[in-house]
Amino acid sequence: MKFYPQIFWYYFIFQTVDLSVQTAFKNDQWKCNKSSKTCVRVLDGVQKNFYYPSEDTCRLICGEGSLWPQINGETKISKNITAIHPSQISFNLENKIYNNPGVKQYLNDIKDIFITKLFTYCGNPCKKVAEKTLTINVHVNSSELSLSWETNEAYCLQISTTGEQLDGKVEVSIRAETVFGIRHALETLSQLFASYEIIDENTKEMANVLVMISSAQICDQPIYKHRGLLLDTARNFMSIDTIKRQIVAMGASKLNVLHWHITDSHSFPLDIPSVPQFTQYGAYSKYKIYTVNDVKDLIEFALLRGIRILIELDGPAHVGYGWQWGPDFNLGDLAVCVNKQPWNKYCVQPPCGTLNPVNPNVYKVLAKLYKEVININPNQEAIHMGGDEIHMGCWNSTQEILNYLASKNMGQTTKDFLNLWSGYQSKATETYDQQVGHVDSKVILWTSLLTKPEYIQNYLDPKKYVIQTWVPSTDPLPTDLLQLGYQLIVSTKNAWYLDHGYWGGNNPYYKWPTVYHNRIPRHANVLGGEACMWSEYVDDNAVDSKVWPRTAAVAERLWSDPEPTNTNVILPRFLRHRERLVKLGVRSDVVTPEWCSQNEGQCNNFLP
Template structure:
């Protein structure tokens, strides 16, 4: 009995020690499989010298002949990192101090050390993997790991004070601090944040303090600053990118590239416009006819597993995914199976001709507001979207460009009793029912922020009657000079800004059809995207602006061209909504530093596999300041 009692006491003591002890420090090493296209080292032709905070190009042979000795060569990348500009994108909002010396290292020396418990532990590991991938993407010589670097170890320490926060919300802290210093023969980079999402941004900033120096003897090596401190947090909680994959299908791999570039630019909302009147590629198990009748082909669909995988891929990169099935307009192909299933006509005016009477672009199609089955299908569809993304704070229901003539013709043709003297009220009633069904799909709980596109319904006198300002957010896409945005704010609504004259990236590529207005012109260069600061230009209160979103509709873009259409223009937008730098409204001149930093960021994106378009001739990159 004594032995049994002692064993019991020992068991209790050991169990108490196990449950009460602190989570052990994680030491995580991750070796990346090389995928880069390596360059054969060439003798240097140019060297760069820092003169008055600007890198000036010198011809190597000319410098040698004038000095009668071989000069100390410096690559453009190293000069750019050590001379003047921070080369960070987006520019941090807090104080930044960067050293003027750097050391060489190789990626095999890097390890993650963290004291993170709970669900965030796995997320930090995965974020470190993505960070490591970004570093290895810079490497241009596989055997550089055989060289002797300046340091013996590169330790990345990540500290998260609230590891229980694993889903991004509007009030989630995304701020972070990064401190890089040398300790003996070791580089230590401390990344501290309140949440995983801030820590992830910190890792991204740390990756931007690292570069490849092709002038290191032997053929090149990775370099990192010997000292740096960065304090940073975003100006807006909603920093979105909308991509339409219904006009032209885009693969999951392509969408992952978009997310990688978004994470590099610290954008945090992927607004996925996944269906429209042209196609319905989303597979819905409860209603398989959606994709069977609405997709372009069986190989051009998004399965539940693919969507969930993409949502998780995004979450580990600090991005939330909003799936938008736009209704009641923009709903044609994919909605025609109702009669066959005994549900009646779910959509009307589908593929109707002449199309310009019934919709804004072919093909036409709108949901049937007179069919009760429509609202049942919507509720089940909303529940599916909520479950796919796990996103229950924000939900986008679409709601723009309703063609009232389509509904008028339907009501008249089907001898339906029309009690509406103004069909905007029919539109309003549909919206109220749809939002109510969304709340039912959410288990009877209101979704805190229901987003709708700006439209006639979001204007006076209809808006106050049908859109509840306590939980409806309007995405204002009209031109910035229109009264839409100021009126919405004056009426007490929160807004997300997507002004077509600045933040629509599909504009300027000409007509894609012969009749009707088929293009928005002109092209929006990155300077226009960057300089758009409507809260300053139009004196709008920032407390009602949730953030902004850059949009790319896909009538004239598919996965072969989407990278160049988005980047680096979407990155220019990203600095506007993360940093919100000051703007000279008198001249709208952009500082030289912005050009050089954005060009460096564009090169970063290209190294990570993003087909970003060029900003200017390479001569301008090699001769900073000479092209401005």
């Protein structure tokens, strides 16, 4: 065994759970109370070999550990820890499939993200105090590089350690069907690291040491296929950097769908080169536009974090600015009721606007819009067409539409209204299928009058349409739609609508325990769920703290759907994950005073 005098006085002995350390501050020590399974801060200044040098290192092995979301499968994690510096990590690609350049590039890219993340978790400077090496052996079976509802995201991860305390070898074996399973395994592995502060013997400055679990066996897979966050960037524009922060946090939480509500009646910021009028008439400014390259960059950025981007092009309601140029180009009114007042007679919120279903030019413009979006994201298995909150007052006050109804011997009854609406939906879907070149793509629609159980089968084919429900947890609608054979994405309105609490009326703010304990049906036709961040009252400056860490609570519900348990049991892991998000640059909201974090169990009557 080699001897390293320069680090002897502040180095861990990692052979067992009993640790001996000289840290930067003698009172920055922690012990694990084995009976209560809590980390306890030690303030007596007396160093003992079973103390841990930081809260992070204690939480790594104490109680429920540090993993978020909770593993859904086999889990064996030792209480032993060893020091590893990120520069001492190498990857071994074990299979001939890596001759596929796309697979090899993806794995190299996620490897770089993993190493960068460990440097971030360690802190600056990150001190190397041992010669131990870490080899990560990666075995993947499939060359599939597109992410869909049918992608296998399961993985198995094994960690073993050999050799002396200061040198030796750690080996990690990761096996998965797809590269996305490998990515999730690396996410889990990164959460088995923690750091603590030391005083560098040479520089006399503060430094950081990274440690990891020395032995583990984990097999894991998600329960739900669709684990999403909706982000609305139409009411208030959000920058590319802001969207990327949400994606980083999503990847760290193992969510896999960013539902991008990119257009609405307020603005149309998506640049469509074949129809430049959309942004010319609809963007808030020339600086608040998403170019084709912006969207492609985000799609690639997201895919490397195990996330696909689902673009929503809302209609026939929730359109307005960006569609009002038809008369100037001899195309007639593409949208009607645009900014019509008093707004509450024609729409659910200002500014009003609804597509004109009787103008054939609408579908010609939609064809160009769909074609551009397909070219931007050719692997998208579904398109979200919105489809909610159609206001009868708009169409029923538009003379062109009334003339059309009269010509078809239709009136202004609910049935006539639904026939007009479903006619639009059929033409829009047919237009999309023509542009994509097949009829296999799914169309997602929000629940609405059209999707009520008594109407839906007359208008929407369950083999074609996926319904996203946004009703309260007590509403029977999801169960009714499942009985009719429809696939669902669930966004429980009274738990997962993260914009609530900032509106007037009876829309309370949902604290993270409410978010966490909301459960959705386990049914073959429930694809999963989404948290929703509508942006009437959020922009670049506020979105992180309103979305995180509450959306991480949704992530665990959708990944492993654990049985209900006391919030105080979950809290230490939740706080640990929140701190990871902060280190990754996400301005995640605080959920408890730090004193409560450092004194587990002492705030039980105070915490939500």
